Amino acid sequence: MIDGRPDELHQQFEEVWGNPRGWRAATIVNHTRIGLLFLLTGLGFFIFGGLLAMLIRAQLALPDQTFMDADTYNQVFTMHGTVMMFLFAVPMMEGLAVYLIPKMLGARDLVFPRLSALGYWCYLFGGLILAASLFLELAPDAGWFMYTPLSSLPYSPGVNSDFWLLGITFVEISAVTAAVELVVAILRARAPGMTLQRMPLYAWYILTMAMMIVLGFPPLILGSILLELERAAGMAFFDVARGGDPILWQHLFWLFGHPEVYIIFLPAAGLVSTVLPVFARRPIVGYRWVVVAVLTTGFISFALWVHHMFTVGIPHLAQAFFSAASMLVAIPTGVQVFSWLATLWLGRPVYHVPMLWLFGFLVIFVAGGLTGVMLALVPFNWQVHDTQFVVAHLHYVLVGGMFFPLVAAVYYWLPHFSGRMPSARLGRWGFWLVFGGFNLTFLVMHWTGLLGMPRRAYTYAPGLGWDVPNLVSSIGSFIMAIGIATVLVDVLLHFRFGVRAAPNPWHADTLEWATRLPPAAYNFISLPTVDSRYPLWDQPELAKKMARGEQGLATVAHGRRETWGTDAVTGEVREIIHLPGNTWLPFAVALVLSVVCIGLLVKAYAVASFATVVAAILVLRWSWENGAHEESGIGVPVSAGDPPLHWRTHDGPGRWGMGVTLLADGALYAALLFGWFYLWTVAPQWQVPAQSPLDARGLLANALLLSAATLWLRRVLAALRRGSDKGLCGQLAAVAALGLLQSAHLLWLMYTSDLAPKGTAHDAVIAVVLGYALFHCVLAGIAIALQAWRVHYGYVDRAAPYEPIVLGQLWYYNLGVMWSAYVALVLFPSTWGGV
Amino acid sequence: MPLPSARPAAALSVQSMLPALVVPWLAACDGPQSILDPAGPAARGVTLLWWPMLIVATVVLVGVTAAWIVAMLRRPRDFSPEEAKRISRRWVVSGGILLPAASIVLLLGFGVPVGDRMLPRRGEAPLRIDVTARQWQWDVAYPGDGVVLVDELHLPAGRAVHIHVTSADVIHSFWVPRLGPKIDAVPGRTNVLRLQADEAGSLRGQCSEFCGTGHAHMVLKVHVHTEAGFSAWLTERAAAAHVGGKDPAGATPGGALPAPAAPGAARNPPRLVSGVAFLP
């Protein structure tokens, strides 16, 4: 940066994009900052979970230890698993993606920056609430998968399970918001010219991971809501005597839980596919093979969940299907492993600390994959299921498949975080200690399992052959802990003593290395146009041109935060995405939501309800600050030749965001209907009341009313698209009124029905389905009412038609919900011989 | 380890080839709950799956690791684009697709019959034993004979037994590792497990689904009798007016069967195969 212009531009960009300091830092929405916060918080929870692991190993080191009693031990191992899975692995991987994805795609930020911030604060507050439970000695103690009826009220009367159900649901908001955001950013905000085929592999991995979160987390969110309703409100879902089934919980949990494992592994594999070619000094071998393998893995992983339930008493044929399907995952995984090997083989590999960790990843992960294939074999599974063998297997997969690539990635991107290079010596020590300690701990643990030691046993009698292997595992785990401490010290020291990094120090191919080191909040002075899969390799001058402001969107004088909106497939520029600036709203919403969470925990329902209303108002306020109501840069038109701002179009990122959110929402609803049909067919004591508790004709009328309102809205939107906003305000208001009328009618139907949700699972599920529909209809009604108001203020008209079009999707979705509810609740039972 | 007599020849030959390597390991395989020290045909089937799986997995792991190390260490050379394409395709197709596919076929080919042999068989009239798990004990009942035990299971050797497993409270899992697979004890359901013991002796079982604070201590003592010894034992027990387990508080007096705790038993008949439910 020799000439003055970049510095001058830097100043201008800083004014619009710069991060405030002090307590106003809580208003920052920028993805670089949010990503770093995710990583730091994840590190904190990793250390917490690691200390819990040390407690576990200390307890198991010798037989008949009394270091912890059973109750404490149960809390500790449950929290260890929960913290590692929900507060470390997933947020860490998402945080890294939040940090990297826009930079790799040549964008300035994610498309919904406020949502990133909301996700982060929900994660932090939810995690703190959950962690606090351990210090109150009220931590969840039913294992990280919380099987009912152990976690149900009769057998867990304390608040322990509620901490898990409420805390985890709260944290999952963050997982889902980040996922929605990543999907839309990857599909709609790439550098011009970056077709899908030219996307960095990492983006493919993250796209797959994010879609899996969107479809995989909702079943657990639903399960948690149902279990909490059963515990707190006495409704019946998992209670056999009232027509529920505890196995339904297992299905809902593993419907989430199995994809979860790949949600953790795939982004880590994406890190491998990013880092390894750079050190092999050649592009990855078989880009297309890898893309297909990743998509296939994501797809298959939704068809495997039953392999966690082979000993439950599932039909034999189903076991055979899930067994074979589980083994099939070995193929896409094998494709990736061998394309990494071939890349090394054909390249000119150079050695650096990250490569050491990738080597560790390969050995440990492949070993874990091999035991995974064994576990998929049903007869073998029947023997080793729920033993220490499984604990060993899952750590090989999770630590090998996630932690090792993560450390490799941290070393690789350290120059990005600090502007300095990592050292080699201490890093090597750290690696060998972790690698050796890990294998000592967990290789031996397979043996402990084969000798018949169950998992989750807080102690064991001497003389069963378990004494020696347990002691070895405990010693190994402490060696591993020393290794991890060494790595942490190494990273800390490097901030002080590391050598300053040159631009693109590893000679990488991806665009994140075209930023300053460390990067400025706006990432790039000007946004690149790319014509290859490996832009920094194939366009050597690109980084300099970007820094000199010779590429796209180099002005900021208008005061707007802008990035390109591009076509999902071709990467052609379609619009300028006008991004919101810093705001207190996400922080405030998360804070109020944690009041809701705590209110529910301590059963202060008045507080919780009040806080819910406040949260709703804040969210509506948030939706108000959009489009033509952005405070900044509304008056200044875009430069000649540039495309329009996104809220002047019909199809900006918001439509995609709404679409992806509705996918998640639909997954939740589908899981609910799955539960309904599951209970009908499988629950051991399913009870159908003699007389239908529902007013079938009233429900039909209600669905017809909603259909009429939706059709009307559709006509209004069609006119708007054609450029006519005549009578827009009045029509939207009328649609909203009709919708709210329908909601009121639905509420009345529920109120006057004979539903006894505390009596039978049958009625409880119906109540939840109707409640779900009601919630959505009210939401859609209020949102359209607000739109009418915005038309009145002039924020929405034919020149800014965007928002009502985005909301249209919610209405269509609700229509689907209402009619499918009618089919499932009214028509299906009458054909099934019910009432 | 007492080598079971019915060991197939293939496994024997592997072991006779590598005695020096294997013997020390086998010593480490002993244990009251060791899967690798089978005392019945079902457990033996799994042991015979385990050793070949271990060997193949080790070979694959060593191979992949070696490929990585060699690729890192050898002197790099230039490949023409065609050459690179050919090599990479060969690696990805043979290593990534054919190797796992072949392993899967082999594994299922050997594994599925082993699983099938564990299942209850039609036309068999085995001894039936009802096991009800509860926090934190095992109620073991011999229907027809009115015998009820706590935390103790008595079996005849050399003959199949059907264990009907259910739960009175939370989910547990019935498991006697040296005999064979585990099956969950689920409230509202009855799962049936087929087990058979080779010879008389004592075995140990333990709950293997986490069930609360007593989980680690939910141990089951298993006594295998000879056929004659078993009949004698059962007759004596049935005649006795009351039964006892190690825990008097938990024992049901008067030899009466505890009411089947499973409320749903009426609607769902017992699942007649180990780990296999019927689809209603």
Ligand code: HEM
């Ligand atoms: C830092 C080294 C680690 C050690 C020494 C360790 C040790 C252990 C041990 C001994 C158990 C068994 C508890 C029991 O069955 O009683 C366990 C369970 C578990 N660990 Fe770890 N762990 C480590 C890291 C991790 C990581 C990085 C993850 C995930 C990313 C993880 C996820 C789990 C899960 C999911 C469970 C199951 C918890 C449950 O049964 O509810 N662990 N760990």
Ligand SMILES: [Cu+2]
């Ligand atoms: Cu799984």
Ligand SMILES: [Cu+2]
């Ligand atoms: Cu148990």
